[in-house]
Amino acid sequence: MTGPLLEFRPEQAKPLLQEVMERSGQMLTACYQCRRCAAGCTVADETGFFTPNILIRTVILGDRETALSNPLVWKCVSCYTCGTRCPNDIQTARITETLKKMAKEAHIAPLQPKVAAFHDSFLESGLRWGRVNEMEFMGVYEMKNIIREARARNYEAIVDELKTQAKLGMAMFRLKRMHAGFMTTKGRKEIKALYRKTRKKPGVSPRVNP
Amino acid sequence: MEIAYYPGCSLKQSSALYDIQSRRIFSELGVELKEIEDWNCCGATSAGKVDDFLAVAMPARNIGIAEAAGYREIVIPCSACYSRTLVAQQRLEGDARLKAEINGAFAKKMNGGLKISSILEVLLGRIAAGALEPKLKRKFRRLKPVCYYGCMQTRFPFTVPVPDDVENPQGMETVLGALGVKAIDWSHKTFCCGASAAVNDPETSLNLMGKIMKDALLRGANCFVATCPMCQLNLDAHQDAFCRRSGIEERLPVFFITEVVGAAMGISPEALQVDRHFIDGTTLLKELEGDER
Numbered sequence: 103m104t105g106p107l108l109e110f111r112p113e114q115a116k117p118l119l120q121e122v123m124e125r126s127g128q129m130l131t132a133c134y135q136c137r138r139c140a141a142g143c144t145v146a147d148e149t150g151f152f153t154p155n156i157l158i159r160t161v162i163l164g165d166r167e168t169a170l171s172n173p174l175v176w177k178c179v180s181c182y183t184c185g186t187r188c189p190n191d192i193q194t195a196r197i198t199e200t201l202k203k204m205a206k207e208a209h210i211a212p213l214q215p216k217v218a219a220f221h222d223s224f225l226e227s228g229l230r231w232g233r234v235n236e237m238e239f240m241g242v243y244e245m246k247n248i249i250r251e252a253r254a255r256n257y258e259a260i261v262d263e264l265k266t267q268a269k270l271g272m273a274m275f276r277l278k279r280m281h282a283g284f285m286t287t288k289g290r291k292e293i294k295a296l297y298r299k300t301r302k303k304p305g306v307s308p309r310v311n312p
Numbered sequence: 313m314e315i316a317y318y319p320g321c322s323l324k325q326s327s328a329l330y331d332i333q334s335r336r337i338f339s340e341l342g343v344e345l346k347e348i349e350d351w352n353c354c355g356a357t358s359a360g361k362v363d364d365f366l367a368v369a370m371p372a373r374n375i376g377i378a379e380a381a382g383y384r385e386i387v388i389p390c391s392a393c394y395s396r397t398l399v400a401q402q403r404l405e406g407d408a409r410l411k412a413e414i415n416g417a418f419a420k421k422m423n424g425g426l427k428i429s430s431i432l433e434v435l436l437g438r439i440a441a442g443a444l445e446p447k448l449k450r451k452f453r454r455l456k457p458v459c460y461y462g463c464m465q466t467r468f469p470f471t472v473p474v475p476d477d478v479e480n481p482q483g484m485e486t487v488l489g490a491l492g493v494k495a496i497d498w499s500h501k502t503f504c505c506g507a508s509a510a511v512n513d514p515e516t517s518l519n520l521m522g523k524i525m526k527d528a529l530l531r532g533a534n535c536f537v538a539t540c541p542m543c544q545l546n547l548d549a550h551q552d553a554f555c556r557r558s559g560i561e562e563r564l565p566v567f568f569i570t571e572v573v574g575a576a577m578g579i580s581p582e583a584l585q586v587d588r589h590f591i592d593g594t595t596l597l598k599e600l601e602g603d604e605r
Binding site: 193214224228292 | 321322324325326327328329350351352353355356357358359360361362363364365366369370373377413414417418419463467468469470478479502503504506507508509511512513514515516517519520545549587588589590
């Protein structure tokens with residue numbers, strides 16, 4: 103098992119580190135590479151051992167390209183094991199969450215486009231209706247996948263995905279675990295109005311200081 | 313006794329059985345769950361990955377509704393909703409400006425002081441108060457459960473007061489112990505099932521669930537007990553898929569904690585709607601019905 107080759111980019115190191123530290127609220131410089139996070143990482147087997155400590159090193163070295171596009175950022179399941187075990191209280195899951203947002207802002211195609219489509223669709227659905235209607239949300243999510251795969255002329259992937267989801271959907275329907283009604287929250291207007299207001303502040307993206 | 317209740321989207325849809333069971337069990341234990349009015353989605357883990365502001369603002373509105381209605385405590389059975397709401401409250405406590413900004417936009421304001429409880433905390437409170445003991449009708453001697461907590465009951469992205477041990481929680485074991493059931497110790501009780509990865513990255517999720525299943529079988533378990541609707545649905549709905557992938561023959565029912573508590577109180581599996589599981593759990597509960605106290 104060998105680690106990935108990281109590039110040292112002195113000119114990028116400081117601004118990248120600063121941005122990630124500020125937005126994630128994590129003291130990356132406190133990492134002394136003890137690898138407790140790596141030992142506990144739930145998805146280490148899935149990321150080719152691109153473990154949290156390597157991600158932190160990537161950011162510190164200023165390798166922006168690798169930091170915004172690597173298996174851990176897109177495979178991280180936000181189980182928070184790395185963070186609860188870190189002797190220096192670095193919650194790497196919040197770093198992966200930050201890097202996902204930064205990748206989106208930089209228009210970098212996600213390594214796992216379905217992961218990005220899922221979280222976008224979920225939040226959109228919750229905001230649109232006030233509650234997430236599972237069927238509507240899954241419909242929007244699958245449409246995003248279909249459009250993306252169709253653009254890449256990847257028709258086989260579309261058929262496979264629809265087959266899998268239809269099978270699960272039928273089983274859920276049989277067990278009465280599919281909900282027919284449609285839920286809305288009246289107060290969603292309050293949230294939408296607040297959200298619009300925070301986004302309109304000049305020069306401030308809707309982010310919360312940790 | 314009345315406490316505020318936030319069911320969340322999943323307990324109103326795919327895990328509606330959990331909603332029905334929770335209301336029933338708590339009513340038997342002398343707690344009326346009062347669903348807060350016009351609640352909204354908490355944003356779940358997705359909000360944290362897409363928009364930090366919404367991750368706080370969405371649960372904040374629900375906290376305000378519960379507080380404005382005069383409740384001192386709210387129970388949130390879904391682990392994701394519980395975690396996000398608790399984290400949002402904690403972040404607002406430390407950020408007066410953000411709290412004022414959010415309060416300014418919502419009709420029902422937050423004052424602070426609402427206790428946000430998981431289903432286990434409320435259950436343990438009722439057990440300590442002696443409300444469970446007189447209700448018990450059965451003692452399941454042949455139930456060999458492993459308690460599955462998943463991630464979000466004890467691990468949080470921000471520093472919050474955690475009600476149980478982070479790595480080796482005991483809340484569910486204590487509840488089962490009060491029923492006379494001895495849970496089996498194992499090492500995957502807080503290992504992640506993949507959560508939404510079951511939909512958007514099945515390869516990862518199926519591998520993770522295969523590991524959970526292998527450990528449960530190795531320890532000799534005959535069922536899982538869970539509190540999180542996402543964990544329950546994942547381990548239940550995808551069990552055939554991850555077992556086939558990992559070469560496992562056996563199948564294990566995945567019970568909600570409310571199902572085991574309810575069954576011990578003598579409520580039939582049908583009334584608890586256990587027949588809405590993917591992996592049959594009714595047979596095991598029926599077999600055990602002969603176990604008298």
